[in-house]
Amino acid sequence: MANPMYRQIAEDLREQIESGALPPGSQLKTELELREQYDASRNTVRDAIRWLTNLDLVETRPGQGTFVTEPKTPFVTTLSGDPLTGLGGGEGETFKAEVHAAHRKAANSPVQVEIQNATEEVAARLRVPKDTEVVLRHERRFIDGTPYSLQTSYYPMDLVNRGAKDLQKAINIKQGTVTYLRDVLGIKQVGYRDWITVRAPNAVEAEFFKLPSDGRVAMYEVFRTAFDGNQTPMRLTVTVYPADRNQLIFNSGTVPPPHNAPGQDHTEV
Amino acid sequence: MANPMYRQIAEDLREQIESGALPPGSQLKTELELREQYDASRNTVRDAIRWLTNLDLVETRPGQGTFVTEPKTPFVTTLSGDPLTGLGGGEGETFKAEVHAAHRKAANSPVQVEIQNATEEVAARLRVPKDTEVVLRHERRFIDGTPYSLQTSYYPMDLVNRGAKDLQKAINIKQGTVTYLRDVLGIKQVGYRDWITVRAPNAVEAEFFKLPSDGRVAMYEVFRTAFDGNQTPMRLTVTVYPADRNQLIFNSGTVPPPHNAPGQDHTEV
DNA sequence: GCAAATTTGTTCGTATGTATT
DNA sequence: CAATACATACGAACAAATTTG
Numbered sequence: 001m002a003n004p005m006y007r008q009i010a011e012d013l014r015e016q017i018e019s020g021a022l023p024p025g026s027q028l029k030t031e032l033e034l035r036e037q038y039d040a041s042r043n044t045v046r047d048a049i050r051w052l053t054n055l056d057l058v059e060t061r062p063g064q065g066t067f068v069t070e071p072k073t074p075f076v077t078t079l080s081g082d083p084l085t086g087l088g089g090g091e092g093e094t095f096k097a098e099v100h101a102a103h104r105k106a107a108n109s110p111v112q113v114e115i116q117n118a119t120e121e122v123a124a125r126l127r128v129p130k131d132t133e134v135v136l137r138h139e140r141r142f143i144d145g146t147p148y149s150l151q152t153s154y155y156p157m158d159l160v161n162r163g164a165k166d167l168q169k170a171i172n173i174k175q176g177t178v179t180y181l182r183d184v185l186g187i188k189q190v191g192y193r194d195w196i197t198v199r200a201p202n203a204v205e206a207e208f209f210k211l212p213s214d215g216r217v218a219m220y221e222v223f224r225t226a227f228d229g230n231q232t233p234m235r236l237t238v239t240v241y242p243a244d245r246n247q248l249i250f251n252s253g254t255v256p257p258p259h260n261a262p263g264q265d266h267t268e269v
Numbered sequence: 270m271a272n273p274m275y276r277q278i279a280e281d282l283r284e285q286i287e288s289g290a291l292p293p294g295s296q297l298k299t300e301l302e303l304r305e306q307y308d309a310s311r312n313t314v315r316d317a318i319r320w321l322t323n324l325d326l327v328e329t330r331p332g333q334g335t336f337v338t339e340p341k342t343p344f345v346t347t348l349s350g351d352p353l354t355g356l357g358g359g360e361g362e363t364f365k366a367e368v369h370a371a372h373r374k375a376a377n378s379p380v381q382v383e384i385q386n387a388t389e390e391v392a393a394r395l396r397v398p399k400d401t402e403v404v405l406r407h408e409r410r411f412i413d414g415t416p417y418s419l420q421t422s423y424y425p426m427d428l429v430n431r432g433a434k435d436l437q438k439a440i441n442i443k444q445g446t447v448t449y450l451r452d453v454l455g456i457k458q459v460g461y462r463d464w465i466t467v468r469a470p471n472a473v474e475a476e477f478f479k480l481p482s483d484g485r486v487a488m489y490e491v492f493r494t495a496f497d498g499n500q501t502p503m504r505l506t507v508t509v510y511p512a513d514r515n516q517l518i519f520n521s522g523t524v525p526p527p528h529n530a531p532g533q534d535h536t537e538v
Numbered sequence: 539g540c541a542a543a544t545t546t547g548t549t550c551g552t553a554t555g556t557a558t559t
Numbered sequence: 560c561a562a563t564a565c566a567t568a569c570g571a572a573c574a575a576a577t578t579t580g
Contacts, residue, residue, distance in 0.1 A: 004548055030564060041550045046565085054323070055469055055484045062565045063558030076464075080521055191522025195345075198467055198487055198512035200324055215324045218467055218487040218512065231525040243467035243487065250519045252349055253460025256500040273567060299545060310569045315546085331546045332577030 006047035009038050013048065017057055017068050028058065028066040054216060056244070072245040075102065075143055076258075079194050079222070080251040090222075090239060091151070092176050099143055109140035113170045115157065122154050125225050126233045133157035135167050137177075140208065147209050148245060153177070153237040159185065177235070178226070187228050194250070195223040198243065209242045218243040275316035278307050282317065286326055286337050297327065297335040323485060325513070341514045344371070344412055345527075348463050348491070349520040359491075359508060360420070361445050368412055378409035382439045384426065391423050394494050395502045402426035404436050406446075409477065416478050417514060422446070422506040428454065446504070447495070456503055461495040463519070467512065478511045487512040 003011075016022045029037065034045045049066055052058045060066045077090040078098065090098070099106035117131040126134070137153045155177075160167050164184050167173075173180050181187045200215035211217045224237040241248075249258070272280075285291045298306065303314045318335055321327045329335045346359045347367065359367075368375035386400040395403070406422045424446075429436050433453050436442075442449050450456045469484035480486045493506040510517075518527070 006548075032564080043551085044549060047548080049565095051483060060565065061558085062556065063563075065564065074466075079519060189522075191520065191524040193524045193527065194519045194521070195527070196465070196517040196519075197343075198489065214320060220467065225524075227522075227524050231523070248465040250348065250463045250465070251460065252463070253458075253496075254500070255460040255462045255494075255496050258462065258464070275567075301545085312570085313568060316567080318546095329546065330577085331575065332544075334545060 005038075005040055006044050006051065009034070009040065009045060009048035010051040012038075013052060014055075014057060017052075022068050024068050024070040026068050027064075028068070030065060056216065074245055074247045075099070075104070075148055076247045076249055077149075077241070078249045078251065080249070090149075091224075091237065092173075095141060105144050107142040107145070111170055111172055112136075112138040113168055114138070115168065118154070122236060125223060125236045126154060126156060128156055135160060137167070146245070149239055149241045150205065150208065151237060151239040153235055155235050159187075159234070181234065187234055189226050189234060190229050190231075192224050192226040195225070196248070197221045197223075201240075201242070205240060205242075211242060211244075220246060220248065222248070274307075274309055275313050275320065278303070278309065278314060278317035279320040281307075282321060283324075283326060286321075291337050293337050293339040295337050297337070299334060325485065343514055343516045344368070344373070344417055345516045345518055346418075346510070347518045347520065348493075349518070359418075360493075360506065364410060374413050376411040376414070380439055380441055381405075381407040382437055383407070384437065387423070391505060394492060394505045395423060395425060397425055404429060406436070415514070418508055418510045419474065419477065420506060420508040422504055424504050428456075428503070450503065456497050458495050458503060459498050459500075461493050464492040464494070465517070466490045466492075470509075470511070474509060474511075480511060480513075489515060489517065491517070 013022070013028065022028065028034070028049075031042050031045050031049070034040075034048075035042045038045065049058065049060065053060060056069055058066050059069055077095075079090055081091075081094060095108070096106045114136040116134060116136055118126065118128060118134045120130055122134060123130040123132060126132075128134075134157055135155045137155070139151045140147065141149045141151065155164075155167050159181065162185055164181055166180060166184075167177065175183075178189045182189075198218050198220055201209065201211050201217065201219045203213070205211070205219060206213045206215075209217075220239075220241040220243055222239045222241070224239070225233050226235045226237070228234045282291070282297065291297065297303070297318075300311050300314050300318070303309075303317075304311045307314065318327065318329065322329065325338055327335050328338055346364075348359055350360075350363060364377070365375045383405040385403060385405055387395065387397060387403045389399055391403060392399040392401060395401075397403075403426055404424045406424070408420045409416065410418045410420065424433075424436050428450065431454055433450055435449060435453075436446065444452075447458045451458075467487050467489055470478065470480050470486065470488045472482070474480070474488060475482045475484075478486075489508075489510040489512055491508045491510070493508070494502050495504045495506070497503045
């Protein structure tokens with residue numbers, strides 16, 4: 001047996017999908033029909049379909065059938081922005097601007113504020129001792145009604161105690177927190193680092209983004225540490241994006257606005 | 270049935286793994302033992318293990334058993350670099366510098382050169398007509414003997430015709446192609462855009478990186494388009510990194526060198 | 539080096555549950 | 560409510576990879 005039968009069936013179906021014989025959205029034959037067609041057992045056919053499912057080529061719907069996956073329209077977030085005066089890409093108002101420029105509809109949940117003790121990870125990135133009090137500002141973002149990202153910013157509680165009271169109010173800070181902190185405390189953001197990882201979604205994320213709970217769809221996790229003039233972290237912003245509907249851009253030096261790649265939807269900040 | 274039995278078994282094992290009762294690298298009970306323990310069939314136990322496998326919590330080795338996944342030491346590539354005089358991060362000699370600074374051993378395959386007609390994707394990003402001749406320069410990269418990334422750069426054939434003959438020689442261009450193109454043709458790179466996507470590995474990549482062929486491990490794909498003074502693309506560099514062993518950093522503005530996050534291995538360019 | 543034992547991988551058949559039309 | 564289609568679960572047999580004696 002060179003290749004197991006379920007792989008051969010999967011390859012055959014895959015070719016039909018990639019050749020266009022089975023276009024996106026179309027329905028595959030039922031398991032029983034495929035069982036006849038390939039002279040295999042139903043379990044073997046299901047193994048083949050599971051293989052294709054893991055490759056994200058098809059999706060099964062109980063009671064309905066198996067369908068060729070329809071590619072999602074990716075949204076492209078430009079992470080590079082003005083490090084000094086404003087926010088980097090993907091944050092606050094720049095998110096809405098970027099989405100509207102792509103002729104799509106942006107929405108976000110009300111800001112949700114919490115006070116917590118820093119986890120080891122947050123403490124390390126903010127360079128404060130573990131369990132230091134931090135203010136969390138959490139937001140959920142949607143494009144055309146579909147959830148696209150989750151963002152949580154962490155600020156040392158110290159900033160609030162020194163006068164930045166609005167940080168712990170559950171209100172949108174219109175001018176942006178960067179401008180707010182400069183105006184109130186004279187703290188200037190001089191730069192930021194974006195640290196990108198990819199991992200499986202946790203249960204909360206799978207639920208919110210309506211992802212299959214088996215971790216098939218990966219998440220980008222972007223840790224943005226922003227620094228003030230003393231090269232001290234002034235905040236940490238963690239954003240998670242499902243990789244099946246998001247792409248990221250970072251510009252360096254002088255670059256023209258991008259052409260849209262085929263089938264992609266994008267605009268610059 | 271609130272939750273299927275295989276999920277309950279999976280959750281039970283998952284807790285043991287996450288609590289540390291089953292540490293990384295340790296071996297799970299065999300399928301037959303688990304079948305006894307949970308009073309289920311072997312197939313149901315296998316469904317549970319498959320679930321954990323998809324979450325990348327365990328891996329199975331035929332003839333040996335099932336083992337708790339050992340986390341890989343991620344390598345962190347800093348993609349932001351000097352957009353003007355040198356290369357961006359992750360390219361050419363900066364790759365070696367970055368790896369050595371992390372006290373690890375870098376290696377790369379000899380450069381492999383080809384001439385092809387641009388695919389639709391390459392043509393769009395280089396802003397040339399489809400099927401325009403382009404020179405490919407391809408390299409494989411290793412850290413401590415493990416494959417970490419694959420990089421292919423595309424240059425319009427026009428550059429070679431205008432005198433940049435070394436581009437189509439299968440030799441390492443010591444000073445870097447950016448410096449070479451400036452010296453020979455006076456073409457200056459003034460910036461670049463990095464466009465990041467995440468996707469399943471193709472067959473070649475799965476083979477090279479020794480990834481499971483079911484697309485469980487995602488790949489970063491970074492499209493770097495570099496621009497000259499006329500804001501015209503002068504090259505396209507496509508790099509793919511397996512997401513299980515790579516992380517990416519972009520700096521914006523003035524930022525200090527990073528502290529190492531827990532369990533991570535990193536140094537700045 | 540080889541044979542046996544162990545462990546996971548593949549394939550089949552069957553029955554029943556759950557979601558959707 | 561019935562029909563259809565995928566999901567879960569059991570049992571069994573043999574194949575392939577690896578380790579052990």
